[in-house]
Amino acid sequence: MKALPGAVSLSHNGVLFLDELPEFGRDTIESLRQPLEDRKVNITRVNASYSYPAGFMLAASMNPCPCGYYPDRTRCTCTPANIDRYRHRISRPILDRIDIFVNVEKTEFRDICEGGRGEDSRTIRARIEKVRNIQLKRYAHENIRFNSQLSGGMVDRYCVLDERCRKIMEKAYESLDLSARGYHRILKVARTIADMAGAKAIGEAHLREAIGYRGFM
Ligand SMILES: [Zn+2]
Incomplete structure (x- = not known):
């Protein structure tokens, strides 16, 4: 069959x-x-x-x-x-x-009642499209379209870290007991966070935020 x-x-x-x-x-x-x-x-x-x-x-x-x-x-x-x-x-x-782990806290009754509605989908969509276009342009001459598809070799090329960021990653590698795969994931997420901020290079804040998403509870 x-x-x-x-x-x-x-x-x-x-x-x-x-x-x-x-x-x-x-x-x-x-x-x-x-x-x-x-x-x-x-x-x-x-x-x-x-x-x-x-x-x-x-x-x-x-x-x-x-x-x-x-x-x-x-x-x-x-x-x-x-x-x-x-x-x-x-x-x-x-x-x-x-790629990303997020702890979701219990919603308080007051928050449901007073209904902070947050962002609407249209606003979020516009933000995603902007970042998507940055990536489509960056990878126009590669066989990929998005940061998540970067191979190990490509990560070295497109997720370049300065000395300070390299030190942060060295610490994270030890303290989070990362695998090579986990290490690359952080860099790819950091690349996306930098894109969302409209930054050319990955900065310390982008990297720290990406590391924060690595923690599994
Ligand atoms: Zn329990």
Whole structure:
């Protein structure tokens, strides 16, 4: 029987959102490794093998612990071992393939009531288009379009750091126990933050912000 495209291929050129990521089976989570890296998925069956495109943006959410209340110890009923087990369902290689981690604090009642509506989509879209165009122009003579697609060699060329920034990265490499992949991710995110600021070169503030997005809880 022909292997049909799955969720990662149906998300090609779009967003794959996995709510409550640790609730997916370990095999399912690990199967994201290849498509996140190669932007395609290979399926081998007895009679044939198939290759489907899988260039998607992964967005995932998870709770801080199985009950969802950690670190509020007056409400969280999980044991430290439970919390550990829950977090370890997301392996290091998968974490390494994610660009940005953000902790979302509980929304206060007052904020919902008084409804700070934040920015509207049109404003955000305009900002994204501006940054997108900067990148399209920068990579006009490369076979990529965006910072996220920079290969290791290209990172050296397009994410140049001055001496001060290099020292910051050296410290982060040690203290966050980064892999080469994690190191490159920070530089690519920093390049995007610099683009958003309209800066030619990556500066210290851009780099520190990018490092801040590397922390997994
Ligand atoms: Zn809990």
